[in-house]
Amino acid sequence: MVDITLRVNGATCTGSPEARKTLADFLRDDLNLTGTHVGCEHGVCGACTVIVDGRAVRSCLMLAVQAADSEVTTIEGLAPDGGLGTVQQAMWDSHSFQCGFCTPGFVMQAVAFLSDHPDAGEQQIREALSGNICRCTGYQSIIDGVLLAAERSRKR
Amino acid sequence: MKLPYVEYEAPTTVAEAIDLLAEHLDQASVLAGGQSLIPLLALRLARPAVLIDINGIDELSGVSATDGWVAIGAMTREYVAEKSESVADTVPLLAAALPLIGHEAIRSRGTIGGSLAHADPAAELPAVARALDAEFVVRGQSGERVVPAAQWFEGYLTTSRRPDELLLEVRFPTARRGTGISFQEVARRHGDFAIVGLAASLVFSGGVISDARLAFAGISDMPVRAAAAEDLLVGERPSTELFDEAARRATGDVDPPADLHGSSDYRNTVAAVMVRRGLRAAADNARERQ
Numbered sequence: 126m127v128d129i130t131l132r133v134n135g136a137t138c139t140g141s142p143e144a145r146k147t148l149a150d151f152l153r154d155d156l157n158l159t160g161t162h163v164g165c166e167h168g169v170c171g172a173c174t175v176i177v178d179g180r181a182v183r184s185c186l187m188l189a190v191q192a193a194d195s196e197v198t199t200i201e202g203l204a205p206d207g208g209l210g211t212v213q214q215a216m217w218d219s220h221s222f223q224c225g226f227c228t229p230g231f232v233m234q235a236v237a238f239l240s241d242h243p244d245a246g247e248q249q250i251r252e253a254l255s256g257n258i259c260r261c262t263g264y265q266s267i268i269d270g271v272l273l274a275a276e277r278s279r280k281r
Numbered sequence: 282m283k284l285p286y287v288e289y290e291a292p293t294t295v296a297e298a299i300d301l302l303a304e305h306l307d308q309a310s311v312l313a314g315g316q317s318l319i320p321l322l323a324l325r326l327a328r329p330a331v332l333i334d335i336n337g338i339d340e341l342s343g344v345s346a347t348d349g350w351v352a353i354g355a356m357t358r359e360y361v362a363e364k365s366e367s368v369a370d371t372v373p374l375l376a377a378a379l380p381l382i383g384h385e386a387i388r389s390r391g392t393i394g395g396s397l398a399h400a401d402p403a404a405e406l407p408a409v410a411r412a413l414d415a416e417f418v419v420r421g422q423s424g425e426r427v428v429p430a431a432q433w434f435e436g437y438l439t440t441s442r443r444p445d446e447l448l449l450e451v452r453f454p455t456a457r458r459g460t461g462i463s464f465q466e467v468a469r470r471h472g473d474f475a476i477v478g479l480a481a482s483l484v485f486s487g488g489v490i491s492d493a494r495l496a497f498a499g500i501s502d503m504p505v506r507a508a509a510a511e512d513l514l515v516g517e518r519p520s521t522e523l524f525d526e527a528a529r530r531a532t533g534d535v536d537p538p539a540d541l542h543g544s545s546d547y548r549n550t551v552a553a554v555m556v557r558r559g560l561r562a563a564a565d566n567a568r569e570r571q
Contacts (some may be wrong), residue, residue, distance in 0.1 A: 127289065144289030144332065147319075167320035169387065174556060180360065180389035186319045187390060188312075190289065191336055234386060255471045256384025 133158070134202030142189040148182075149173040151189030152199055160200035160229050164258075174230040174263035175199050177254030181237035200229040203236065211278055212236050218268030223261035231257050235271045245275055284322045284345070288331040295420065298335055298447050303422045305331045306444040312336070313356055313395030317388050341394070341449065344368060350416075350452045355394025359383075362393055371455040373570070374413060374462040374482050378405040381464065382473040393450045397433075400440050403474040403499040405464065407434060411497035411504040412480035415453050421446040434503040457492075460484040461567025465559040467551050469542060475499045476543050477551040481559035483514070485567050490514045495527075495559070500537035500552055507531035510556065519564040528556035 126141040133156060140155045147166075150176070152158045161184060164172035168186040175184045176198040203210035209217060212235050222228050231254060238253040239245065245253070250271050259267060292298040302309060306549035310329035312318055313336070335341060341356035343558040344365050351371050353362060362368050363379040382388055382396070382405050396406045409415075409428045419442055433440050442448060456462070466478035478498035481547070486492050493514035495507040510531035517523050537548035 137374050143286075145287050146282040147284065150283070156349055167323040168316060168387070169320075171384070174386055177389075181386040182389045183316075185323075186315050188289075188315070188319075188334075190291070191315075191334065230376075233411075238385060252471050253385050 127190045127193075129190055131192050131195050131197060133197045134199060135205070140189065143184075144188060144190055146189045147185050148175070148177075148187045148189045148192050148197070149184035151192075152184060152197075155189075158199050158201050162226055162229050164226070164230075169258070170227070170230070171234065172227050172230040174233040174257065175236050176233055179237070179240075181234045198233075200232060201231070210236070212239065212271065212274040215274035215277055216267065219265045219266050219270035219273055221263065221270035223259075223263045227257060227259045227261075231259070231267055233272065239271070239275055239278060243278060245273065247272060250275070282323050282325070284319070285325065285328060287322070287329060289334065290331060291337050293337045293339075295338060295340060295447060295449065298338060299420060299422055299445070301331075301333050302447060303445045305333070309333050309444075311398070311447065313398070314358065314379065314391040315395075316380040316383065316391040317395070317399045317401065317500050335447070346371060346455070349455055351455055352418075352450045353393045354450050355392065355398070355448045357393045359391045359396070360385075361394065363388060365537055372413070372453045373456055373460070373566075374464060374480055375406075375409050375453055377462055378409045378480065380470075381405050381466060381475075381478075387472070393451060397451055398440060398442060400434055400438050400503065401474070402434075402437060402501060402503050403476075403478070405466070405475070405478060405480075405498060407504040408478055408480040408496045408498040409464070410451065410453070410484055411506060412494045413453050414494075415451050417451055418449045419443075419446040420449055425449075426556045428564040439501040439503075445451075456482075457484055459491070459567060459571075461485065461563040461565065461570060463559045463562035463566055465555045467555070469565045477537070477548050477555055479552070479555035479559045481520075481556075481563045483560070483563045483567060485564075488518055490517055490519065495531060495556065496508075497531075497552060497555075500535050500548055502538075505535070507556070509533070514560075519560070524557050524560040527560060528553040531556045 162172040164170035287484040308330040312334040336444040466475035510527040
C-alpha cells in the first residue's frame with residue numbers, strides 16, 4: 126500500500142492503493158467515481174480516458190500511485206452544478222450515444238482535445254478520437270456532437 | 282485483467298534507480314510511460330517481481346541541443362517531443378514520426394526512451410533511430426556507455442541494454458542542409474501499429490543524392506535498414522526509375538512476418554510502395570525545406 130494525495134474534480138482526496146491498482150480502479154472502487162468506465166483494461170478501447178494535469182490519459186494504463194499530487198478530472202467533474210458541460214450538451218443534442226458505455230471516454234478525450242485545439246475541424250477530431258472504440262459503431266453521430274461542441278465554444 | 286501483484290519502487294534520482302536495478306536485475310522492469318509495459322502486465326506477458334518507476338526522476342526529461350546532436354531524455358513524453366520546436370527544426374524525421382505514435386492519450390504518457398527500450402519492431406521510433414543512427418546512452422553501476430542504434434536492437438522486444446543498466450537519453454544527429462525526410466506507414470486505423478512503416482531521409486547536394494537512409498518498421502523482428510537500396514541511391518539524381526529500382530532492391534531479400542493484418546507477400550508489396558512513396562516525399566520535402 127502506498128499513501129497518496131491527489132486532487133480529483135477539484136477536491137483533495139487521499140487513499141492507500143496497492144501499487145498495482147490502476148488509476149481507473151482507484152477512481153471507481155476507492156472514490157466511487159464509477160462514471161469512468163473500464164472496458165478492455167489494456168489500453169485499447171479508450172473507455173477509461175480521464176484528464177490528468179490537462180492531458181487526456183488512459184486511466185487503465187496509469188497506476189493510481191502515479192497520480193499522486195496530480196489534478197485529475199473525470200466525467201463527474203465536467204458539470205459540477207448538475208447540468209451538462211458544453212461537450213456533453215452538444216453530444217446529447219446530436220444523439221451521440223447508443224448504449225453509452227464508451228461515452229465517458231469519448232467525452233473526456235473530446236474535452237481535452239478541444240481545449241488545446243479550439244479550431245479543430247472534422248479530420249482532426251476524427252484523428253483525436255481514433256483511440257476510442259464504440260462497439261455500437263455510432264461514430265458519425267459522435268463526430269457530429271464534438272463538431273457541434275467546437276462550434277458552440279467558438280461562438281462564446 | 283487486473284495487474285498481478287508486484288513490488289514497487291519509485292526512485293527520484295538516476296543513482297537510486299541504478300542501485301535498484303543492480304539489486305533486482307532481470308527481476309525488475311523499468312516503468313516509464315507504461316503504455317506498453319502495463320498492457321504486458323495486464324495480459325501476464327511480463328511478470329516482473331519489481332517495478333522501478335522512473336517517472337519521479339526529473340533529470341531524465343528534456344530536450345537539449347548540442348553541437349550536431351539533439352539529446353532527448355529517456356523520460357521525455359512523446360507529446361512533449363511532438364510540440365518541441367527544437368525537435369521540429371533539427372530532427373524533422375523524428376518530428377514527422379511522433380504524431381503517428383499510438384493515439385493522443387497514449388502520447389500523453391508514452392516516452393521516447395520507453396518506446397525505444399521496449400523495441401517493438403512495428404513501432405515508429407525504432408525505425409527513426411535506426412535510420413538516423415541515433416545513439417543510446419545507458420548507465421549501470423560499472424559506468425556509462427554509448428550504444429549505436431545498429432547495436433541497440435537485437436530482436437523482438439530485445440535490446441542490448443543489460444539488466445543492470447538504465448537508458449538515460451537518446452541522441453539524434455541534427456539534419457544537414459539539403460535534407461529531405463518522410464515517414465510513411467500503412468495501418469488499419471490512424472494510431473495503430475504499422476503493418477509496414479518506413480523512415481526515409483535523403484540529403485541532396487547540387488541535385489545529387491549524397492546520403493540515403495531507409496529503415497523499415499513491421500517487416501522483421503527489429504527495425505531494418507535497406508542497405509542495398511541506399512547504396513543504389515547515393516550519387517544519383519532523383520527519378521521515378523531510380524526510386525522504382527530502389528524499391529525492388531529494398532524488398533528483394535526481405536521475408537516479412539505474416540499475421541491477421543497481412544500476409545508476408547502483402548507486406549512485401551506494401552514495403553515496395555512505401556519505398557517509392559517515401560523517396561518521392563523525401564525528395565519533395567528537401568525542396569520545400571530549402
